[in-house]
Amino acid sequence: VDGVLGGYVTSGIRQGEAAAGLLAHFLNTGEFQTPLTRSPNEYLLDARAMARHQLVVPSSIRRLATLLHEPPSFYQRYRVPILSALIVVSALFTLSLVAFLVVLSRKNRQIEQRSNAFAEQAEAASRVRDSLNEAQRLGRQGSWEWDRAQGVFTCSEGLLFLCNTTRALAGERVDGFLQHLPGSDRVAFMAAIEKVCKHSEPIELVHRLSREDGSTLTVREAIRLHTGRNGSIPELIGIVHDITERHVAETRLRESEEKYRRLFELSEDPMWLIVGSHFLMANQAAANILGYGSVEALTRLHPSALSPETQPDGQASRDMAERMMSIAYREGYHRFEWTHRKQDGSLFPVEVSLTKIPYEGGDALFCIWRDTTEINAAYRSLEDKTAYLDGILSSSEKVAIIATDADGRIRYYSPSAEKLFNLPTDRALGTTLMDLHRHREVSEQRYMQGLEQARESGEFRFTMQLDTNGQQRQVDGRISPIHKHNDEFAGYMLMCEDVTEQRRATELIEYQATYDTLTELPNRRLFMQQLHQALARARRHQHLSAVLFIDLDNFKTINDSLGHPIGDTLLRDVAKRIRETLREEDTVARLGGDEFVILAAELASSRDEAVSDAQALAEKVRQTLALPYPVDAHELHVTPSIGIAVFPSADESADDILRQADTAMYQAKESGRNAVRFFLPSMQRAAENRMGTISHLRHALSRNELQLYYQPQFNAARELCGAEALLRWQHPERGTVMPDQFIHLAEESGMILAIGDWVMREALSQFKRWREYAPDTLHGRVAVNVSALQFRQADFVTRVKQALVDSAADPAWLTLEMTESILLQDVDGTIEKIQTLKGLGVRFSIDDFGTGYSSLAYLKRLPVDEIKIDRSFVRDILTDANDAALVDTILTMAGHIGLEAVAEGVESEEAFAFLSERGCPVFQGYHFGRPCSADSFREQFLPPLHKAAGAKAY
Incomplete structure (x- = not known):
C-alpha cells in the first residue's frame, strides 16, 4: 500500500476501515473515500502504476496530490496542430468578419441612399401633389378616382375646395360626392358613369355642384377609365372644372344676342347688315318701308337696287355708295343723307348711319336709316315758325326777352327789352344779365344764386323795381336755362314783364273786396x-x-x-x-x-x-x-x-x-x-242739437238721405251749358236741410270725405245719364264743390280718378270748384294736383271769387280755368256802384288773363243785361232756374221742346 497512500493517520480504526475499503475498492473497482484530508507533505501519485492497476485517482485526492508519470492529454498530444488550426480558423474568421462588415457597410450605404432617394421622391411627390392641389385651386379644378370594385372614392383638395369643404367626402365613399349634386344632375352623372364603363370611352358633361355654403357652381367634368392599382381592374377618374363665370357670361351673351336680335328684328327703324357689298340680313321694318313683302326678298337684292341711278346732287349712286362704305370701313362710323327707291319706284329722302362692326374674323357694316320726309318738312315748318316767332318777339311790347350764350353773354335782345331797361340793343349785346342789374343794387352773389337755381330747378323767378323814364315800374322776371337737342346747356332765357298795371288792378280788387271805400x-x-x-x-x-x-x-x-x-x-x-x-x-x-x-x-x-x-x-x-x-x-x-x-x-x-x-x-x-x-x-240746447245733427249725419249716406240738386248754367245766348251740383239733406224729422247747416259738421267730423266721394260719383253718373238722354241738348260740364279737407288729402287725385272710373264718365265733363283759401294753401302742391287732373281733362274753378285773397300773383300761377263771381257782388250791381265797379274789374281782369267767368246770383233780366254788356260768358241764378232735383232738371231743361221754351222765357 505504501506508495499509494501517504500522510497523517487520523485514526487507527479509520485507517483499518480505509484499508479494508481500499481492498474492496480494488476488488470492485469502485471509488473510495480517503481519510487523508490534509497533510503538510506533497502527495505524489504514480499514474503509470495506477493505470497498471487500473486505478482511477478520485477527484478529491487529485486536488491534493501531484500525479507522476501522467500520460499526455489529447490537447497536449495535439496542441501544435490544434493551435495552428485555431490560428488559421481565427484568421479566416477575422477575414470573413471584415469582409462581412465591408459588405454590410456597403449595403447600409445603399439602403441609406435608397432611403434618401425614397425620401426625396416622397418629398418631390408631396411638392408635386401640393403644386397640383394649388394649381387646381387656382384653376378652380378638382379631380377624383373611384375604384368601383373596392367601393373607394378619393378626391383631390381642389375638389374639396370647389365643394367648399375641408373634410373627406363621406369617408371616401362616392355618396359623399353625390350629395353635392342636385337631383337631376346626380342622375345625369350616374348615367355618364354607366356609359363610360359600358363603352370604355371618355365622356364630358356639364352639371351643377352644390357647395357647403349653399351656393351652386356650374362645372364641366371629364370622366374616363384607367388601369387600377392591381393592374387589371379598371378604375374611374374624373376631372372637374369650375366654369360658373364662363357659363354665366355665355348665358348673358346668349341673352344679349337674343335681345339685340329681337331689337333688330322688331325695331321700327329700318336696319340691315352689309358684308362686302352685299346684304347679310335686314329687319322687317326695312322691307315694309321699301315695299318688299319679306326680308328674304330684300336681302336677295344688291344694295344698288334700292337707289336711283343718281343722287340729287348728280353723283352716281353706286360710286357714291362705295365711297360712303369706304369711309365707314376706314373711320368706323359715317353718317350721310341719301335717297332711296321703293319697289314701286318712288323716291324718298333718308339719313343713313354706317357703323363698322366685327363679324366672323372680318368687318361688316351695320346700317340704320330713317325716312326724313317728315323731318325735312318739320325743319321747314320750324324755320317758318322761327321766322314767325322772331316777328312776334320783335313786336311784343309787354314781355322783354333776352337770351344769352353758355358764357352768360347776351346774344338776343328784343325791342321791348330796350324800352323796359332803357338800354339800346347795341350796348346790351355782349354784356351779361348782371350788367343789366348792376345799377339796381343786385349783388353779384344773389345774381349767381339765381342763375344756379335756374339751372338746377328749371327756372328762377324774381320781382324787381325799374325806373323807366322817371316812372317806377314793377317787373316780374323769370330766368330759364336753354338746352340744345342733346340736352347740352346753351345759355339762359330771361323774360321780363311789366306788371305795374296788373299789380294796381290786383291791389284795387283786393282793396275793394276787403275794405269799405x-x-x-x-x-x-x-x-x-x-x-x-x-x-x-x-x-x-x-x-x-x-x-x-x-x-x-x-x-x-x-x-x-x-x-x-x-x-x-x-x-x-x-x-x-x-x-x-x-x-x-x-x-x-x-x-x-x-x-x-x-x-x-x-x-x-x-x-x-x-x-x-x-x-x-x-x-x-x-x-x-x-x-x-x-x-x-x-x-x-x-x-x-x-x-x-x-x-x-x-x-x-x-x-x-x-x-x-x-x-x-x-x-x-x-x-x-x-x-x-x-x-x-241756451248753451246746452245748442250742444244737444249739434250732437244730434252729427249723429244723424253719420247715417245719412247709408240711409240714402243725401240728395243732389242741380242749378242750370246758361251762356250769353241763353243756351244750357252746364249745371252745378248742390247737396241737400232730406232729414226724416227736419225735412230738407241746406248745406250751410251741416257741411261744417261734416268737415269737423271727417265725414266730408265719404260724402264728397259720393257727391262726385253721383253727379258724374247723373250727368252721363242726361247726356245719353239728350245728347244734342246738354253740353258743357257739371260743377262739383270740393271742401278744404277733401283737397288736402294726399290721395285726392286718386279719389277723383276713382269717381271717374266708377261713373264711366268723361273727365272733360267735370269741373271742380274750390275757394281761393283752399287753393292758396301749399301753392306748389295745389298746382301739382291741378295739373295732374287737368291732364285728364278736368277743369278747375275758383268759387266765391273776390271774397278771399283775390291775388293776381297767385292767380297767374294757378292753372285754373274759370272764376265764379260771388253772388254778394252780383246781387247789388244795379244799386251799388262799388259792386258794379268791382264786377266790371273782375270781368276785365278775367278776359285779360284768359279765364272764363261765371256770374252767380243772377236774379233779374237787368242784371243779366248788365253782365252781358260787360262780356260775362256764363250765368247762374234764379233768373235762369232754381236748384232742383235730377228729375225736375231733366223735365225743365233737357228735352228739346223744354229747351226752346226755357230759352224764350229766359
Missing part, C-alpha cells in the same frame, strides 16, 4: 275772415273773445234830412272815433249803412272776466260815440245800440256769432236805444 275800414268779407281766424284761435288756446255789433240810432233821419255827403262825413267820423277807442289787437269793420262791428280778441280765459271786459269796452265806445259831431255848420248827435256775443260758447260758427251779436243789438234798440246788451242763448 268810405271809411277805409275792413268790410264784411274781411271781418268774417278775421272772425273765423279769431274763433279758431279762441278754441285752440281756450280763451274768450267778443263781437260788438253797433248800430247808430237815428242815423237814417240825419242822412235823409241833411243829405248823403253829411251822412258820409258822419260815418267817417264814427269810424275814426271807434278806431281810437280800441286796443291795437282789436278790429273794427263796417258792415254797410250805419252798422259797425268790433272784434275784441283774447279778452280773458274765464267767462265772467270776458263779460266784464266786453262790457267795459262797449261802454267806452258808447260814451265816445255819443259825443257831438261838428260836421260843416251842424252839430250832430248820434247814439249807438250795441249787442255783444261772447265766444266760443259751444260749436257756433262765425256767422252764428255775428247773428248772436246782431240779435243782442236789436234787444238793445228795443230796450230804448243807446244801450248795451249781451246775447245769452
Whole structure:
C-alpha cells in the first residue's frame, strides 16, 4: 500500500476501515473515500502504476496530490496542430468578419441612399401633389378616382375646395360626392358613369355642384377609365372644372344676342347688315318701308337696287355708295343723307348711319336709316315758325326777352327789352344779365344764386323795381336755362314783364273786396275772415273773445234830412272815433249803412272776466260815440245800440256769432236805444242739437238721405251749358236741410270725405245719364264743390280718378270748384294736383271769387280755368256802384288773363243785361232756374221742346 497512500493517520480504526475499503475498492473497482484530508507533505501519485492497476485517482485526492508519470492529454498530444488550426480558423474568421462588415457597410450605404432617394421622391411627390392641389385651386379644378370594385372614392383638395369643404367626402365613399349634386344632375352623372364603363370611352358633361355654403357652381367634368392599382381592374377618374363665370357670361351673351336680335328684328327703324357689298340680313321694318313683302326678298337684292341711278346732287349712286362704305370701313362710323327707291319706284329722302362692326374674323357694316320726309318738312315748318316767332318777339311790347350764350353773354335782345331797361340793343349785346342789374343794387352773389337755381330747378323767378323814364315800374322776371337737342346747356332765357298795371288792378280788387271805400275800414268779407281766424284761435288756446255789433240810432233821419255827403262825413267820423277807442289787437269793420262791428280778441280765459271786459269796452265806445259831431255848420248827435256775443260758447260758427251779436243789438234798440246788451242763448240746447245733427249725419249716406240738386248754367245766348251740383239733406224729422247747416259738421267730423266721394260719383253718373238722354241738348260740364279737407288729402287725385272710373264718365265733363283759401294753401302742391287732373281733362274753378285773397300773383300761377263771381257782388250791381265797379274789374281782369267767368246770383233780366254788356260768358241764378232735383232738371231743361221754351222765357 505504501506508495499509494501517504500522510497523517487520523485514526487507527479509520485507517483499518480505509484499508479494508481500499481492498474492496480494488476488488470492485469502485471509488473510495480517503481519510487523508490534509497533510503538510506533497502527495505524489504514480499514474503509470495506477493505470497498471487500473486505478482511477478520485477527484478529491487529485486536488491534493501531484500525479507522476501522467500520460499526455489529447490537447497536449495535439496542441501544435490544434493551435495552428485555431490560428488559421481565427484568421479566416477575422477575414470573413471584415469582409462581412465591408459588405454590410456597403449595403447600409445603399439602403441609406435608397432611403434618401425614397425620401426625396416622397418629398418631390408631396411638392408635386401640393403644386397640383394649388394649381387646381387656382384653376378652380378638382379631380377624383373611384375604384368601383373596392367601393373607394378619393378626391383631390381642389375638389374639396370647389365643394367648399375641408373634410373627406363621406369617408371616401362616392355618396359623399353625390350629395353635392342636385337631383337631376346626380342622375345625369350616374348615367355618364354607366356609359363610360359600358363603352370604355371618355365622356364630358356639364352639371351643377352644390357647395357647403349653399351656393351652386356650374362645372364641366371629364370622366374616363384607367388601369387600377392591381393592374387589371379598371378604375374611374374624373376631372372637374369650375366654369360658373364662363357659363354665366355665355348665358348673358346668349341673352344679349337674343335681345339685340329681337331689337333688330322688331325695331321700327329700318336696319340691315352689309358684308362686302352685299346684304347679310335686314329687319322687317326695312322691307315694309321699301315695299318688299319679306326680308328674304330684300336681302336677295344688291344694295344698288334700292337707289336711283343718281343722287340729287348728280353723283352716281353706286360710286357714291362705295365711297360712303369706304369711309365707314376706314373711320368706323359715317353718317350721310341719301335717297332711296321703293319697289314701286318712288323716291324718298333718308339719313343713313354706317357703323363698322366685327363679324366672323372680318368687318361688316351695320346700317340704320330713317325716312326724313317728315323731318325735312318739320325743319321747314320750324324755320317758318322761327321766322314767325322772331316777328312776334320783335313786336311784343309787354314781355322783354333776352337770351344769352353758355358764357352768360347776351346774344338776343328784343325791342321791348330796350324800352323796359332803357338800354339800346347795341350796348346790351355782349354784356351779361348782371350788367343789366348792376345799377339796381343786385349783388353779384344773389345774381349767381339765381342763375344756379335756374339751372338746377328749371327756372328762377324774381320781382324787381325799374325806373323807366322817371316812372317806377314793377317787373316780374323769370330766368330759364336753354338746352340744345342733346340736352347740352346753351345759355339762359330771361323774360321780363311789366306788371305795374296788373299789380294796381290786383291791389284795387283786393282793396275793394276787403275794405269799405268810405271809411277805409275792413268790410264784411274781411271781418268774417278775421272772425273765423279769431274763433279758431279762441278754441285752440281756450280763451274768450267778443263781437260788438253797433248800430247808430237815428242815423237814417240825419242822412235823409241833411243829405248823403253829411251822412258820409258822419260815418267817417264814427269810424275814426271807434278806431281810437280800441286796443291795437282789436278790429273794427263796417258792415254797410250805419252798422259797425268790433272784434275784441283774447279778452280773458274765464267767462265772467270776458263779460266784464266786453262790457267795459262797449261802454267806452258808447260814451265816445255819443259825443257831438261838428260836421260843416251842424252839430250832430248820434247814439249807438250795441249787442255783444261772447265766444266760443259751444260749436257756433262765425256767422252764428255775428247773428248772436246782431240779435243782442236789436234787444238793445228795443230796450230804448243807446244801450248795451249781451246775447245769452241756451248753451246746452245748442250742444244737444249739434250732437244730434252729427249723429244723424253719420247715417245719412247709408240711409240714402243725401240728395243732389242741380242749378242750370246758361251762356250769353241763353243756351244750357252746364249745371252745378248742390247737396241737400232730406232729414226724416227736419225735412230738407241746406248745406250751410251741416257741411261744417261734416268737415269737423271727417265725414266730408265719404260724402264728397259720393257727391262726385253721383253727379258724374247723373250727368252721363242726361247726356245719353239728350245728347244734342246738354253740353258743357257739371260743377262739383270740393271742401278744404277733401283737397288736402294726399290721395285726392286718386279719389277723383276713382269717381271717374266708377261713373264711366268723361273727365272733360267735370269741373271742380274750390275757394281761393283752399287753393292758396301749399301753392306748389295745389298746382301739382291741378295739373295732374287737368291732364285728364278736368277743369278747375275758383268759387266765391273776390271774397278771399283775390291775388293776381297767385292767380297767374294757378292753372285754373274759370272764376265764379260771388253772388254778394252780383246781387247789388244795379244799386251799388262799388259792386258794379268791382264786377266790371273782375270781368276785365278775367278776359285779360284768359279765364272764363261765371256770374252767380243772377236774379233779374237787368242784371243779366248788365253782365252781358260787360262780356260775362256764363250765368247762374234764379233768373235762369232754381236748384232742383235730377228729375225736375231733366223735365225743365233737357228735352228739346223744354229747351226752346226755357230759352224764350229766359
